[in-house]
Amino acid sequence: MLEIQGLEASYGDVPVLRSVSVTVAPGEMVALLGPNGAGKSTLLGCVAGLVRPRAGVVRWEGQDLRTISPHRIVERGLVMVPEGRRLFGAMSVEDNLELGAFSPRARAARRQSLERVFALFPDLHARRGQIVRALSGGQQQMVAVGRALMAHPRLLMLDEPSLGIAPLLVRAILDALVEINRAGVAIFLVEQNVRAALGLAHRAYILEGGRIAGEGSGAALLQDAHVRRAYLGPLAVTGPP
Amino acid sequence: MTVLAQQILLGLLLGGLYGLAAAGLSLVFGVLKVLNVAHGELIMLGGYGAFWLFALLGLDPFASLLVVIPGSLLLGAALYLALFGFVVRAPEEARIKNSLLVGFGLALSLHALAVRLFTADDRSITTAYGGAVITLGTLSIPVIRLLSLLVALALIGGLHLLLARWRWGKAIRAAAEDWQAALLTGIDVRRAYLLAFAIGTALAGAAGTLVSVGYSVSPSIGLEWTLKALIVVVLAGLGSMLGTFVAGLFVGVAEAISAATFGGPYREVVGLVIFFVVLVLRPQGLFGRAPR
Numbered sequence: 215m216l217e218i219q220g221l222e223a224s225y226g227d228v229p230v231l232r233s234v235s236v237t238v239a240p241g242e243m244v245a246l247l248g249p250n251g252a253g254k255s256t257l258l259g260c261v262a263g264l265v266r267p268r269a270g271v272v273r274w275e276g277q278d279l280r281t282i283s284p285h286r287i288v289e290r291g292l293v294m295v296p297e298g299r300r301l302f303g304a305m306s307v308e309d310n311l312e313l314g315a316f317s318p319r320a321r322a323a324r325r326q327s328l329e330r331v332f333a334l335f336p337d338l339h340a341r342r343g344q345i346v347r348a349l350s351g352g353q354q355q356m357v358a359v360g361r362a363l364m365a366h367p368r369l370l371m372l373d374e375p376s377l378g379i380a381p382l383l384v385r386a387i388l389d390a391l392v393e394i395n396r397a398g399v400a401i402f403l404v405e406q407n408v409r410a411a412l413g414l415a416h417r418a419y420i421l422e423g424g425r426i427a428g429e430g431s432g433a434a435l436l437q438d439a440h441v442r443r444a445y446l447g448p449l450a451v452t453g454p455p
Numbered sequence: 456m457t458v459l460a461q462q463i464l465l466g467l468l469l470g471g472l473y474g475l476a477a478a479g480l481s482l483v484f485g486v487l488k489v490l491n492v493a494h495g496e497l498i499m500l501g502g503y504g505a506f507w508l509f510a511l512l513g514l515d516p517f518a519s520l521l522v523v524i525p526g527s528l529l530l531g532a533a534l535y536l537a538l539f540g541f542v543v544r545a546p547e548e549a550r551i552k553n554s555l556l557v558g559f560g561l562a563l564s565l566h567a568l569a570v571r572l573f574t575a576d577d578r579s580i581t582t583a584y585g586g587a588v589i590t591l592g593t594l595s596i597p598v599i600r601l602l603s604l605l606v607a608l609a610l611i612g613g614l615h616l617l618l619a620r621w622r623w624g625k626a627i628r629a630a631a632e633d634w635q636a637a638l639l640t641g642i643d644v645r646r647a648y649l650l651a652f653a654i655g656t657a658l659a660g661a662a663g664t665l666v667s668v669g670y671s672v673s674p675s676i677g678l679e680w681t682l683k684a685l686i687v688v689v690l691a692g693l694g695s696m697l698g699t700f701v702a703g704l705f706v707g708v709a710e711a712i713s714a715a716t717f718g719g720p721y722r723e724v725v726g727l728v729i730f731f732v733v734l735v736l737r738p739q740g741l742f743g744r745a746p747r
Contacts (some may be wrong), residue, residue: 288641300636
């Protein structure tokens with residue numbers, strides 16, 4: 215349902231993405247891996263409408279997204295959790311979640327969505343009145359995922375959801391993603407934690423220097439010599455220590 | 456002593472208008488990251504609106520708020536669509552300087568237009584109850600200015616509730632905090648900007664109405680009110696409408712005290728001193744949050 219073909223993007227004169235093609239099928243969990251600066255966030259930005267590509271096609275259920283404004287893309291069920299969470303820090307957990315269900319379609323289902331989010335992250339229910347800025351990084355990430363779920367996504371894109379979060383909570387977030395995926399929501403995940411991502415995802419793409427350098431099932435990539443050397447070896451840099 | 460107390464009282468009453476004038480500027484600046492230096496001219500237009508409604512139709516100035524506020528909302532929406540909507544397309548850091556160009560152009564045009572249409576005369580509304588005074592011991596409170604203060608307070612309270620409770624009010628606050636994140640949650644940020652600008656203009660119109668009844672309007676009051684509003688915004692910081700109102704009262708009283716102690720000409724100086732001191736010591740303002 216998400217189909218990216220020959221995507222080219224650049225910041226000023228510096229090319230960031232070169233002829234990138236990626237697909238995500240309904241209900242699939244797909245990981246996007248690669249070193250810092252490979253263009254992963256730019257790729258997600260192109261899908262969400264925040265970055266306008268120079269060439270190529272981004273199609274969602276057969277429709278070209280390139281001229282559609284970001285809030286309308288959300289309305290169509292394509293929702294992104296940006297890197298660094300980007301919550302509304304001065305507002306309460308509840309206000310953040312409620313704002314997630316802003317589009318008319320999501321608003322109609324906001325009661326059920328809220329129950330779903332609280333079932334997934336019971337911690338948030340107890341903290342629903344708290345100001346988001348006062349929460350820990352892990353709790354904030356739960357709010358960020360929860361806010362995206364409130365928009366009633368059919369494809370959920372996440373940019374580095376485990377960045378800067380205590381290991382115990384990383385597990386909780388990743389488990390929640392699996393559960394969300396089992397409920398039928400497709401997931402497109404950018405993740406530094408390569409081993410965990412490959413363990414969860416049905417398929418994965420490797421993005422290096424703005425090009426797709428490899429793709430395959432999670433299990434196959436875990437065995438791949440290049441992936442093992444570059445991302446899983448003893449000297450591999452997979453994120454902050 | 457009684458003279459000083461009377462001056463402080465009048466300063467407080469005027470300060471309420473400073474607060475109302477500043478609230479609109481603060482809302483637009485905080486949400487759109489655009490500095491509308493024509494804000495004072497929008498106040499001036501509101502004042503003329505009320506004046507002509509009174510002069511031609513005999514409409515009570517407080518009742519004319521019911522016409523001036525919706526009219527200003529529409530004017531604000533039109534100005535956003537015609538001018539400021541283009542400014543917000545620029546990256547955030549370029550918005551202020553672009554908005555200064557647009558704002559000064561708009562201020563000059565509105566000033567010239569007002570001189571042409573209304574002449575340069577001072578106008579003020581004199582109602583039947585205009586001279587009424589409540590005497591409280593040695594203090595005398597002009598009824599009309601007291602009413603103005605109460606109306607200003609009610610409008611600020613209403614604005615606060617609007618931003619805290621209304622769906623689009625929350626969207627406006629979200630867009631103020633992080634417009635990209637707001638887009639990613641499905642908020643039409645352009646519409647939130649349009650609403651914020653229209654509401655800011657409506658507040659200016661309301662402030663102008665109150666200025667025309669307690670004080671006076673002429674085509675050239677714009678710059679003075681923009682400066683007053685800017686001083687109050689700097690003192691209060693962004694993000695709290697109630698804080699902005701309190702800062703307005705503070706500036707009004709500070710002006711009154713300095714005028715009473717050092718003489719009338721020093722009335723204007725104190726505001727600029729506050730402006731300077733706050734920028735040096737607490738650039739985020741009294742009620743604002745320090746940037747992360």
